[in-house]
Amino acid sequence: MTTKIFLINCSSSVRKAVELNYPELVLCDDSSSFDGGVVLESIDRLDFDLEALVATNQNTSLVELQNNDKGFALDKMGKLTSLDSQKLYVDSFYHIGAYRLMDRDSLTHLKDVKDTFSALIGATGSREFSRSEFKKALFLDRDGILNHDGGYLFEFEKMSFYDEITESLKLFKAHGYDIFVITNQSGIARGYYTEDDVRELHKKMRAHFEKLGVVISAFYHSCHHPEKGVENYKANSFTRKPYPGMVSMAMREFPITLVDSVMIGDKKSDQLMAFPGTTFHMKRQYDLSNSSAQIFENYEELKMFLASKFFKGQN
Numbered sequence: 055m056t057t058k059i060f061l062i063n064c065s066s067s068v069r070k071a072v073e074l075n076y077p078e079l080v081l082c083d084d085s086s087s088f089d090g091g092v093v094l095e096s097i098d099r100l101d102f103d104l105e106a107l108v109a110t111n112q113n114t115s116l117v118e119l120q121n122n123d124k125g126f127a128l129d130k131m132g133k134l135t136s137l138d139s140q141k142l143y144v145d146s147f148y149h150i151g152a153y154r155l156m157d158r159d160s161l162t163h164l165k166d167v168k169d170t171f172s173a174l175i176g177a178t179g180s181r182e183f184s185r186s187e188f189k190k191a192l193f194l195d196r197d198g199i200l201n202h203d204g205g206y207l208f209e210f211e212k213m214s215f216y217d218e219i220t221e222s223l224k225l226f227k228a229h230g231y232d233i234f235v236i237t238n239q240s241g242i243a244r245g246y247y248t249e250d251d252v253r254e255l256h257k258k259m260r261a262h263f264e265k266l267g268v269v270i271s272a273f274y275h276s277c278h279h280p281e282k283g284v285e286n287y288k289a290n291s292f293t294r295k296p297y298p299g300m301v302s303m304a305m306r307e308f309p310i311t312l313v314d315s316v317m318i319g320d321k322k323s324d325q326l327m328a329f330p331g332t333t334f335h336m337k338r339q340y341d342l343s344n345s346s347a348q349i350f351e352n353y354e355e356l357k358m359f360l361a362s363k364f365f366k367g368q369n
């Protein structure tokens with residue numbers, strides 16, 4: 055039996071390797087006719103319309119090719135499989151019909167949860183996590199959530215913080231969440247500032263919140279923009295929200311139980327694709343009329359909701 059797979063972003067040598075080594079796989083160039091999944095050389099940067107592809111193909115699955123440190127797989131967007139007994143990353147990404155090429159000679163068919171999970175988590179350079187280490191995560195957008203959105207900010211001195219978020223963050227901490235910041239920084243793509251500027255800023259922001267009693271485990275930024283950008287920064291990156299690439303980056307370094315996790319942001323794009331956790335929106339200057347997340351006017355309201363409803367009955 056043959057399976058038709060569709061290769062995207064793959065170099066000709068990878069294509070050749072698949073053709074030579076996997077006669078059961080038929081490569082097709084037409085994205086509407088594959089049935090086995092989509093195989094990518096890298097999904098850090100995309101050069102196609104992922105949403106359109108997923109919308110028209112029920113079997114879509116995305117899989118990393120090659121030994122790089124950016125691999126992750128993604129299930130059919132928005133069609134999540136929940137496994138009651140395994141509240142793990144896999145819940146959102148589990149799928150049948152995905153492949154992973156470890157090197158030029160070994161293509162792995164990820165046929166069950168265990169395979170998928172270890173392929174996703176056990177990537178080059180990251181250690182395997184034991185079950186008991188997994189924790190819930192609170193993912194925070196940065197601008198408009200931790201600080202007032204001043205537009206392309208990169209200097210700590212020019213930042214004005216929403217320190218009143220601190221009490222809500224402490225509630226999350228007390229209920230076992232690790233905190234991460236995931237931020238689209240197209241200012242890097244546009245050449246307004248550098249990645250080093252952003253790292254430096256995040257170091258200072260981390261110290262700021264630590265002084266207020268809140269430890270932020272890590273900051274992740276996406277430097278790309280699909281239309282605006284110099285050189286390699288102009289790209290439709292999987293790291294750019296609403297794609298969940300930065301969540302995957304965090305999951306490379308921290309054992310995270312994704313289904314129990316929470317995302318807080320102020321834009322529609324903060325509702326991450328394929329995110330199986332809970333999303334909260336803070337009402338700022340952006341249009342949230344199509345948001346399916348719960349919307350809060352301010353942090354007092356969020357804190358009250360957390361204390362009186364969300365954490366009620368949790369440990």
Ligand SMILES: [Mg+2]
Nearest residue numbers: 195197198320
């Ligand atoms: Mg924002």
